[in-house]
Amino acid sequence: MSDRLDELERRIDGLRAGVRKAMRVRDTVTARALRAELRGAERAWDSLVGGVPESGPDDQGGPTGRDAGSSRGEESRLVTVREQVHQALTLLGAPAQPRLIVAVGEAFFGGALRSNQLTSLRRDEERSFRASPYGRPYYLCAALTDRLSPARGLLAVSTWPLARRMVGPLSPRVDFLTCAIAVARQLNDDPRAARLLTRMARNIPGGGQGDLGPPDPGRVIEAAAGELAVHAERDTRDRDTLAKRATSQLGDTARLFGAATLSTVARDTITKGGR
C-alpha cells in the first residue's frame, strides 16, 4: 500500500509540474488534460490515506473570513433557501445584496445560507413565474434601474409596492439606512447580529462607537433616521416616477424581473415617454 502511495505521490508531483509548466507557457489545452488526470490521482491518494471526505468544510470563510458553517446551520437546513431569503428580505424591508441577506439569515434565523446559493435564485424564480404566473404567494425578484433593467446583484420581494423596488440615484443609500434601522430594531443577543449592526453602524454618521462592544440600537436608529430625512423626499420622488414608467411600459414579467433588452428598451421607451 505504501509503495502504491509513493508511486501515486511521484505521479501527482509529475502531473503538477506538468500543469504548471503548461500554464507558464499558457498551453491551456495540455494544462486542462493534465489537470483532469491530476485530480484523479489526488482523489486516489486521498482515499488511500484514508477516509478524507471528498467535500470538507464547505465554506472557506467567505469574504470576511467567517468561521466555517456552524452547527446551528443544521436545523435551518429544513427551511428552503428561498424561504430563508424571503425571511431576510422581509426583515430588511428593502432590496438587498446577497452579502447582506446571508448576514441577516445568519444573525436572526440561524441560517446557513451561502452567497453562491443565491446567484441562480432570481433566474429560477423568473422561470417559475413564466411557467405559471402568480402561482406562488411571492416571488424573489429584481430591483429595477432607471433604465428599468434589473439592478445588478439586488434581490427584492414581489409583494412589495413597486416603488420600493425601484433604484434611483439615492436609493442605494436610502435602502442601506432602511436596512440598518430594521437590523437595529430586531437586534438580539446573537453576537453575529451585533457584529452585523456594528458593521453597518460605523458607516452612519453618529451611529457607530468605534469597534467596541455591542452597538446601541437606539442610537443607530436615530442616526439612520436622521440621515434618511435628508434624502427621503427626493428619493421618493425619483422612485415614484420610475414606478410610473415601469407600470406604463413593462409587462408583468418585466415588471418583476426587469426589462430584458435593457439599453434599447430604455432608450426608445424614453423617447415614447417624450411624446
Place this chain on the structure above:
Amino acid sequence: MNRLDVLRGTTPQKPHDARAIAALAANPGCTRRALMDGAGIDKDAAARHLGFPAPFGQSPFAITRGNVFEALVKADGCAELLRMLREVLGLPIAEVAYHDVENVGAHLRHAHTRALFDRAARDGLDAGTVYDHPLLSLEIAGHTAYLEPDVVAFQMGGRFHIVEIKSFAVIDGQADPAAVAAAARQAAVYVLALRRLLEELGHDPLRVAHDVVLVCPENFANRPVATLVDVRRQLAVLRRQLSRMTGLDGLVAELPDDLSFDLLPGEDGLPTRPAAELADALRRVTARYAPDCLSTCDLCFFCRDEARQEGASDLLGRQVRDELGGVASVAEALGLADGTRDPAEGQEEIARLLRNAERLRRECLA
C-alpha cells in the same frame, strides 16, 4: 499608414490599460520597449513565443482577495466608500447619489460617461456623487486606449476625485511604498484622462483633483481606509512619457524598412512566425537591459539572455555600469583590471582604478 502599424503588421494591436501606460516610464531609454509599446505589440505573447516567458503571475488568492475587497467597499450603496469620502473630503451628508455607468451597454459606456461628467461639471446640482465603472479614454501614440477607474467621486465643491481601490494593507498608517507608487502612477493616468475629457468638453481640467483617494484594507481587518495621495509628480512623468510616445516616429524613421515585429498570429491567435526570425528582428533594435527590468518588462528574460551573450556589465545593475565609466563589457573591464588589455583612449582612469582595485583584492586575498 503609421510606420508603427507597419512594424506590428498583422498582429492585432494590444490595447493599453492604465497599468501599461504607467509602465511606459519604467525604462524610457530602451528603444526596443518603446517601439513595441508604441506599436501596441503584446510583449508577453512575444516573450512566450521567443521561449522566454515573463516571470510574472498573480495568485488566484490575490485576485479573489482583490475582488472581494472591491465588492466590500462598494457594498450596500457604497456605504463604506461614502463614510471614507465624508472623512477625507468632507463630503456633505446630502451627497450620496450613486450612478452605475455600467447599467448601459458596453458600447455606450464611454459616451454615457462623457454625458454624466459633462452634466456634473456644468450644474453641480443633482449631479451624482459616486460614479461606478466609468469608462475614460486616452490617446497613446495615435491609438485610443480605454481606461476603467474603479470609481470617480464628484463633490459639491465641484471637484472630481479619482478613487483607486487596492487590496494591499495599510498598517499603522504605512503601506508598501512600491505598491503605493504603482497605485499612484495608475491613478495619475486616470486623472490625466479625466482632465483631457473635461478639457474637450470645455471645462476647467483642474477640476480633477491631483489628490487621489486611495482605498485599502486597514491593518489586518477587512475594514477599508482611505488616504489622499498627491500624484502631481506621477502626472509630470506621465506627460513626459506620452509626449515621447508621440515622438516615436523619430526612432522609427531610422529603422530599416524591412524590419517587422509581426507575430503572424494564426487562426488560434497563436504566433506562427519563426521564433528565431522574431528574435533577430528584435535584436536589430537596441534594448537597454537593467536588472530592474526583471520586475517591469515582459521581455526581461530575453534581453537578459542577450546581455549575457554579449557579456555586458549591464547584467550587474545600473550602479555597477556607471562605476565602470565607459566600459561596457565584462571581459574588457577585467582585462583592464589585470592589465592584460591596454586602455583605449579615454579609458586610462577607469583602467587605473580597476588595476588599483585588483591589486588590493589580490593583496588581501593572498
Place this chain on the structure above:
Amino acid sequence: MSLLTSLARLRALDEGVAQPIATVRHCHLSARPMVFIPLKLSGEAAAPLAAMLGTDRAAPHLLVVTQPRNRDLRFAWAAELAGLLLPYIEGFLSGTETVERRGADPYERVLDAPQLVVPNPAGVAFTRLLGRSTRFRRPDGPYPVPEGVPVLGRWLTYFAERAAYPGSSLTLAATEELGRHWASGQSGLEDANLAALTGWITDGPSDEAEDPLIWPPAGPATDPGFDAEVLAPAIESGSAERVAEALRGQLEPTWRLMWRAIDLLGALPAGAGVASRWEQDRGSFSGMAAQLAEGAPPQARRDGAIAAASRLARMERAQAAYDVQRAYDDPLVMAEHRLTGEAFAGEVVETDADRVEGEGRSRKLRPLVVIKTDDPVRLAPGTALGTPQRREQGAELMSARDGLVTVKITKGMGRSKTPAPGSVPEVGERVCYTSLTDDFKGSPGLPEAEATPWTHGGPPPEYVPADEDAVEEWS
C-alpha cells in the same frame, strides 16, 4: 557598493562562481540557531499559511494553517508557533552574568542569546507583521486567544526590530548575510533569491534557481503557479493532509538551503568585533526579557517623537561603529577605504620614535613614522588617524606625497618618557592607517516622553491597552 565589490562581481560573472568580499565573518553565528521560514497567503497582509522551523536540520517542524482564511485556525497556528519558539527563547534566560556599570546599577546579562535566521528581508518584514498582528491580543476579555500568542507577538516584534539594528545578529536574513560576504555574478536584485545566491557561492549559477518547480520561492510569498495548481485545489478538497504535504514540498528545499547558508557562513572565522557586538545583543535581549517580566505594555504601533529620536541615535551610533569595526577587522573591507584614499597601507621605511614636541610641562612625546605606500592617499594634513594594528593608538597625518606618508603618533604610547615597547611600529613593519575612527562622543539626552515639546506635538497620550487592540479582526 564600491568599485572593489563591482570588480568582484565582474570576476564572479567571468569565472562563474561568487567571489569573497570579506575575509572574516562579520555576524555572530549561534551554536543553536532557530531557522524560521514563514509562508503567507497571497493577497493578504499577514495571513500565515505555514512555517518550517527548528534548531535541528534533521528534524524541522512544519506548522500549517489548513484553512488560511479561518481566523481561529490562524490563532491556533500562532499558538503552535509560540509553543515552539517561546521555550527556545526562554531557554536562554537561565544562565546569566552580572554586569557592573559605571553610574548605574549592575544588571543581569544572559550568557548566550537566541538567534532567528530567516531566508530574506521579506521574511523579516513578515515576522514584524506577525508580531504586530498578535502582540496586542489578550488571553482574556471579549476575544481571547491562546496564552502564548501575545507574548510570541512581542518577541517576534523584538526580533524583527533587532534585524534593523546595525551589527546585531539576533535576527539574520540569509541572503543579506551571504551578500555581505560574497559577491555573486548577478545583480543585487537577483541576489534576493536565496537559491540563486547560494548557487553562485557553491555549485555555480543556474537558471533552475528561478524555476519555482525546482526551487520554490524562499517565502514569505508563494509561487502563483503553486497557489493556482496545487494549493487552491488542496484547500478546496478540505484535506488537511494534502494542504500540509503541498506546503511541506514548498518549504523543504528552502530548509536545506538555509542550513547550507549557515554552513557557508560558519566556515569563515569570526571577525574581532563580532563578540563585542554579540555581547550588546545579549544585553539587549536580557533587557527585553526583563521588560516582559515586569509586565511592560506591548511595543507601541509606531515610535513616539522621543522614542523615534532615541532609536535613531542608537541606530546611527551602531551603524558608525559597525562600519568602522568591519574595516578594522577585515583587510578586504578596509581595502574599500584604501581605494577611495581614506586609508592607506604600506611598509614603515623610517621612524623617529623618541621625537618630542613642546617644552617643560607641555613637553609631549610625538614619534614620527614614515610609510611607503602604493595607495592613493586623499587625506589632508592634520587628519586624525587610527590603525587596525594598534587599536589604542592615535595618530595624525603630517604629509603625504609621492608614495611616502609621514604620520605623527599622538596617543597610546604609555606614560613614560619613551614609547612603551611595541607601541611605535618598527621599520619594515606593514601597517595600515585610516581616517575612520570610532571615537564616539556620547549623544546628548532627550526629554521624557511626558515632556515632548510643542514643536513635536506636545506630550503624547499615555498608552492604555484597549479592547480595540485585542479584538482587531485578523482576516
Place this chain on the structure above:
Amino acid sequence: MTAGPAEEAPRSPEQVIRDVLADLPRHRGVVVDSPPGAGKSTLVVRAAAHLAATGEPLMIVAQTNEQVDDLISRISAGHPRLTVGRLSASGYVPPLRMLELPGVAVGTRVQDLGDPDIVIATADKWAWISGRTWPWAIVDEAYQMRSDKLLRIAGLFERALFVGDPGQLDPFSIVDGDRWSGLSWDPLQSAVSVLLRHNPDLPVHRLPVSWRLPASAAPVVSRAFYPFTGFRSGTGPGDRRLELTTGGMGTVHDRALEEAARSGWALLELPDRHTVRTDGEAVQAVALLAARLLQRGAVAGSEQGERPVTADRIAVGAAHRDQVAAIRAAGLPPEITVDTANRLQGREYDVTIVLHPLSGRRDATAFHLESGRLCVLASRHRHACVVVARAGIAELLDAHPSAETVQLGVPVKFPDGWEANQSVLDHLSAHRV
C-alpha cells in the same frame, strides 16, 4: 519644500522683516523662508537686536561653528553694545578675530559666560545644555537641521524664530528611516517641516529678494528650485559686472569665462562620454578655469564697488568627496574653496565653477538628481557661475526611469529633481561653449 500658493502681492524685503518682527510676540513660532542670499543673516541680526532690546534673554541656534562665528561677528559689528556669549565644545578653538571682539565671551558652560544679552551656539552644543530656559530663540539654517536635533533643544525656549532656505539639501541619515516615514515627528524630516506639521497655523514669511544672486541668475534659480514661491534679484541687469582685464587666447576655457563674464552663466561642454566620477578631463577643465580666472585678472563690479576677484572669492563645487579631492589634487591655489554641495551651503562667492553632478554618467540616482544639490551649486555666486559637464545630460534625463516609491502621509517634495535639472539645463544650453 512642499507646494504652496504663489506669493500674493509682492512685499518689499523691509516690509517682510517688519511683518516678521511684528509676528514674533503674537505667535509661539515664526518661520521665514529665505532663498539663496536673501539676507537671512541680516534678518537674524535684526531680529536678535530687536529681541535683545526688549531686555529678555535670547538664545541663537546655528548648525556649524563657522555659522556661529560668522553670526557673532555680524552681530557685534552691527550692534557693538550687545553682549554675546558663545558656547562651544571643549575641543573648539575660537578664531582670534573673535576673541578681539568687544562684549563677546567664549565658554563651554552657560555659567562661564556671565549673563550676556545673547547666548549663541551650534544645535549640537545646545543639546547638552539644560536647567535653564530662554524666553526667545532664533534657529538659523532650520531647514538643514534635523527634527531630532530640534527635539533635543526645543525645551530650552518658549518662543522661536526659524530661519532657513527650503531649497537647499535636506538633512539625511546613514541609517534607513522608513520605519518613521509618515509620522508627523519623523526624526529625519527637517526641523521646520516637523514644526509646521504640528503647528500648521504658524505664520510663514518669505524673503522676496536675493541680494546675492545677480539679475542673470535669480530668475533661473527661482524658476527651477522655487516654482511655487518665486523671488527676484535685488540688483538689476547690468548692476553686476565681471570684467576680465587681460585678454584671452580664444581657448574654450577663455571663451567660457568670457561668456560667463558677459551673461553670468557658461556651460563648458566636454565631448559626450561615460566616465568615472573623477573624470580627468572634467577635473582638468575645472582647474584650468579657476587658474585662468585668476590669470585674467577678473574684476567684479557691483553696488559694493569694484574689487578684484581674488582666489578667496572663487569657489569650486562638486557632488562627491572624491571629485573634490581630485580637483584639489589638480593643483589649485589653496585660497580657492573646493568643496561638496553639502559644505557649500550658506556660503557666498563672486564666481563659482561647478562640476555638474550628472556629468559623464549613464544613469542618474536619486542622489544625483536631488534638486537641493544642484540648487546649492547654482546659487552661491554674486556674479557668474561656470558649469563644466559632459554632453549627453539631456539624453540621460530623457532616458531616466522614474521608479521612485511613495510613502503614505509624507508630503510631496517640490521641485522634483528631474524637473529642476531639466529647467537648469535648458537655461545653460543657451550659454554653451
